[in-house]
Amino acid sequence: MNFYAIKAIYLFEMARTWRTLMQSIASPVLSTSLYFIVFGSAIGSRMAEIDGISYGAYIIPGLIMLTVLTESTSNASFGIYMPKFSGTIYEILSAPISAAEIVIGYVGAAASKSIVLGLIILITATFFVDFSIQHPFWMLAFLVLTSISFSLLGFIIGVWAQSFEQLQIVPLMIIAPLAFLGGSFYSIHMLPPLWQTITLFNPVVYLVSGFRWSFYGVSDVQVGISLGMIGIFILICLAIIAWMFKTGYKLKV
């Protein structure tokens, strides 16, 4: 293992976060705060409880997931797209490092950022809503696994993308809708039966449901299934990345 290389990539990526502090931390925190104010306090106070939880508290896990999913994807995709775009990728490709080490560096950094971001939003939420966390360990586990899995997805998008537009399009057009329709703001049991079934094809449902369970002990789908789905998702992403490096897909000719 070339630990110096992993560290170099990781620190390089983290340094990018500090350089773009407004964009990477302040802006997602601000937008989530707005959700808390609008949905949690203003509208939430007039809404009925869901599964015995006040609406303001109910949406916290979903809101954190929403941010973690989009930020993981866009951070990781940008991280590997930039060197491709500027040409500095030559250095990564010609360094004595393996594909696994490159991925650990880039994906590790993107996931770290998302985890920190998720925790900051969690702290922010305490200013707006009263809530408790029943399973703190599992809460962290879901946060970490989700950050990793969507950072892996972001890495794939970054390797695939050949323009800034392509880079933006997946998080905007696919991840965000999936996150909104994945039960961030509602329980899927509130949907008509047909839509309940269709929703089960949305992977985000399992993430939000499992994450919410770690907070309040209630979930739309079983926790084991949630964990299993995340595991499968990570394996699929890893397989795609392994194939990309093996063939040099859009990295080498």
Add this chain to the structure above:
Amino acid sequence: MQSILSVQNLSKVYPGGFHALKSINLDIYHGEIFALLGPNGAGKTTLISIICGIVNPGEGKVVAGGFDIVKDFRSARQLIGLVPQELSVPIFETVWDTVKFSRGLSGKPLDAAYLEQLLRDLSLWDKRHSKIMTLSGGMKRRVLIAKALAHQPRILFLDEPTAGVDVELRRDMWQMIRGLRDNGVTIILTTHYIDEAEEMADRIGVINKGQLILVEEKVSLMKKLGKKQLTLQLAQRLSEIPASLAEYPLSLSSNGEQLIYTYDEQNEKVKITDLLRRLADLQIEFRDLNTSQSSLEDIFVSLVEGK
């Protein structure tokens, strides 16, 4: 001489079907400066990129310092530094951070003293806290060199190091390359400036259309350069060279109108007057005369145009 880099039967066909390299065989000797000459699109960058791991190798094999570049890629790449042709630098980073980053990528622990010396040697030390985007083009090129040398490689590739560089920086660059060679670094540079190869290289390779068409010591190439030709436009055609002139290395053009005398400027100066006197004795008159020197450029052009 001991080979530090050995390219064996290396071929590369790009996905579009372009045959970029055709069975290249090349040995680079330890501690030499090797110049790879060739027109644009000849395959210079492809060859370097395969050795460095940026382009997938096709058929064949490359061994660097005894390590196969595919099977033992870690050991091989630790020995190799690359200065790319394009000014691809992380513009938002500072000089110091990016050099440290390059050092880390190679898997070596930070050596601040070495990196400081490196930046001082490249006149970058005063700029170490500057963001790269604020540097001039020449400075950016130095940053690329510093990055390539950050892990103390034994083999350094310079892909068109002086393309778009002003005369002064070019001199500096040559000076620096010689300094590296004196420290035992083997240097392979590509260029399409022939004078650069003449100035720098111990050996010269010419590549064209994916084929290595010549690899020769610069000194022996220079010997060819030393050859001069005196061409006499004869007033009357000759059918053959008179027997009494047999001692001179003469040749007659096919139409019999030109008598060509090939000589070495250094040794045989006297013989020109000698020859002309003999011609006068034989009453061979000429209308005009000119001398020419074959340059590396002529050799290069004739090679590249496939003779």
